[in-house]
Amino acid sequence: MLTVGTNMAKQPLNIGLIGCGFMGRTHSNAFRQVSHFFDTSFQPVLKAVCARNAQAASDFSQRWGYEIHATDWRTLVESRDIDLIDIATPNDTHCEIAIAAAQAGKMVMCEKPLGRTAAESMRMVEAVEKAGVRNMVWYNYRRVPAVTLLKILIDEGRFGRIFHYRAKFLQDWTISRDLPQGGAGLWRLDASVAGSGVTGDLLAHAIDTALWLNGPIDEVSAMTETFIKERKHTLTGQVQPVGIDDASAFLGRFENGSLATFEATRYARGHKALYTLEINGEHASAIWDLHDLHRLQYFDHRDEGRLRGWRSIHLTDSDHPYMKQWWVPGLQIGYEHTFIHQFADFLNHNDSPNFREAHATDLVTDAVLASASKHAWCTVTQDQEKE
């Protein structure tokens, strides 16, 4: 006898996705996969998708199985059929869409950086808090099992007093001076759209992870550089000044007294997405590397002397964060799973990082840019007060 399967116990969650580029794909994959692997009380429904180009929106909706597609995001925000607006568009659109979605009473998930500036993201925080709607920002690296395990180990006090936190995020894709700025695919080089260069794009990820793992950053001393000063703009056809930072580095102090060393660049030849972090404490140290994301390197000085050394923990066992939901021990997972984990947590009422937490990252990136332009140390909270 054949039995018809039902999802009666689950509450449908109608999703309206805005933006169907790189992040539109990672999010759609998470919406499709989450119920196959995680238990939640919601059943995600891929209701509508929006992109600027009608053909792209139509192709994307067919490929991923969205019910309808549109070219104006307001159609999704105004639709009574949509419970959750997911913003996966360039940075200059986040604020307007998020505020409209909150005012329409929708849950809002937004890509990072939340705002182009901390002032912009503060308006978004106020809108979601005033409307009382759930909100989350896609800082997905928190959901790499090795990074989540590191958070658990730090919270258990295994590292003792923390002395150092250092992070790097290195790429090499903008080295050619022939690369234009602006338009589809190249909006990251246009400061008016992106807000900043690698500071808001790559450093923001490293800062979010650091704030989560090691607490607030009090002050920073930064330098930035724009190596290619002029590029042709795709939309105007004119050679125009480049307003973004190509490279950004800062020293800083965490509230817990530890020292911060951070670097991000798109000019590190040979590196495509080398995000690494290291933390050194009184008793233990740990290193994580995005290119080997399923491993955590861990050293514990309290181990028996004869056996003391760096361990390479391969996170595939069921007692590792998130791994019980996946395959059998020894078989690893990858990048796309971080988005599935974050969405599963959201469905299970863990919204972290929410807009307010992501705004804290924008306060640090603002301080980094201010420090670089003034050639001076900047206090993160002082910059907040100046807004």
Ligand SMILES: NC(=O)c1ccc[n+]([C@@H]2O[C@H](COP(=O)([O-])OP(=O)(O)OC[C@H]3O[C@@H](n4cnc5c(N)ncnc54)[C@H](O)[C@@H]3O)[C@@H](O)[C@H]2O)c1
């Ligand atoms: N979490 C991460 O690791 C991560 C990685 C990459 C990008 N991002 C962030 O995700 C966002 C999108 O980046 P991406 O790489 O997916 O960009 P993308 O250029 O690949 O795609 C952008 C999409 O937005 C659509 N779009 C642009 N303006 C629009 C508008 N006004 N209305 C409707 N649709 C519009 C485009 O049609 C396109 O489909 C950015 O904020 C970026 O910083 C986050």
